[in-house]
Amino acid sequence: KERAGNQYQMYSNDIESDSLEKIKLENDLFKALKHGNEFVLHYQPKVDMRTGNVIGMESLIRWEHPIYGLLPPKTFIPLAEETGIIAALGEWVIRESCRQMKEWYDEGMTNFVISANLSPQQLNQKNLVSTVAEILEETEVPPALLELELTENLIIHNTERTLSTIHELKQLGINISIDDFGTGYSSLGYLKDFPVDTLKIDKSFIDDITTNSSNAAITDTIITLAKSLQLDVIAEGVETQEQAHHLSEKGCHLIQGFYFSPPIEASEFKKQVSTIQTK
Ligand code: C2E
Numbered sequence: 106k107e108r109a110g111n112q113y114q115m116y117s118n119d120i121e122s123d124s125l126e127k128i129k130l131e132n133d134l135f136k137a138l139k140h141g142n143e144f145v146l147h148y149q150p151k152v153d154m155r156t157g158n159v160i161g162m163e164s165l166i167r168w169e170h171p172i173y174g175l176l177p178p179k180t181f182i183p184l185a186e187e188t189g190i191i192a193a194l195g196e197w198v199i200r201e202s203c204r205q206m207k208e209w210y211d212e213g214m215t216n217f218v219i220s221a222n223l224s225p226q227q228l229n230q231k232n233l234v235s236t237v238a239e240i241l242e243e244t245e246v247p248p249a250l251l252e253l254e255l256t257e258n259l260i261i262h263n264t265e266r267t268l269s270t271i272h273e274l275k276q277l278g279i280n281i282s283i284d285d286f287g288t289g290y291s292s293l294g295y296l297k298d299f300p301v302d303t304l305k306i307d308k309s310f311i312d313d314i315t316t317n318s319s320n321a322a323i324t325d326t327i328i329t330l331a332k333s334l335q336l337d338v339i340a341e342g343v344e345t346q347e348q349a350h351h352l353s354e355k356g357c358h359l360i361q362g363f364y365f366s367p368p369i370e371a372s373e374f375k376k377q378v379s380t381i382q383t384k
Pocket residue numbers: 149164165166177178179182195198221222223224284285341342343344361362363364367368
């Protein structure tokens with residue numbers, strides 16, 4: 106009985122354990138990108154607890170595989186990174202995020218910031234900044250409404266080059282968020298050099314925030330740090346009302362997680378926005 110609901114998980118496991126499948130998947134990945142249409146973005150709302158308003162959404166990629174069905178990013182993003190396909194795939198993600206954003210914008214949803222995940226390798230692409238600039242121009246999305254989420258590890262391990270690229274991205278007028286914040290095992294010194302706007306507290310701290318005093322303390326510290334550096338702070342993976350209220354009381358009012366909504370299709374997103382606001 107578990108199977109029906111668990112197919113998504115089953116396919117992922119199969120793929121990870123079977124190298125023949127992996128080669129085939131790699132082949133499929135090339136094709137899927139070349140012919141387009143097999144990738145889709147789902148959108149997860151970000152909510153401001155103070156107002157109950159949706160303030161933005163994160164775009165999260167899925168692959169509508171003709172045989173395996175809807176595949177989660179962990180089954181193909183690592184492969185896309187290994188094979189270099191991520192450059193083109195990542196560009197598609199930014200372009201599609203902006204295209205969708207512009208559509209919503211024209212429908213009157215003008216107060217949202219859309220966030221796209223950036224793979225470490227994309228940051229090393231020579232043409233990243235000009236590509237982002239082009240996409241913004243082409244889609245006519247106001248740069249201030251685009252955010253790129255970079256993982257903390259990426260920033261730490263790439264300092265010089267990364268720093269100048271991020272400065273150039275910032276000069277386009279877009280926002281930079283540090284994803285999975287707190288998991289990077291690093292000194293926090295880099296924060297003063299990087300022109301970032303937001304810290305996103307990793308889900309691993311949020312999971313047991315109401316029962317684990319260490320994780321509660323780390324979260325508190327991140328919130329305080331963000332405040333003193335005048336950065337926004339958001340928590341990811343918030344699943345319960347207790348977690349959401351705990352965070353909001355500690356001064357982290359921006360919440361993303363299943364508590365409000367899982368990532369959903371674009372058409373669902375528009376409907377959900379109004380119901381979330383009354384939660
Ligand atoms: P992430 O950026 O940390 O994204 C958050 C992940 O947590 C998403 O998984 C989301 O569906 C899931 N999530 C959100 N709220 C909750 C919650 O309350 N509970 C639980 N259990 N999970 C929650 P998803 O969509 O499977 O994405 C996984 C990772 O794949 C992302 O982690 C990101 O690193 C990567 N990814 C997704 N889309 C893209 C993309 O377009 N480009 C790149 N380079 N990476 C992507």
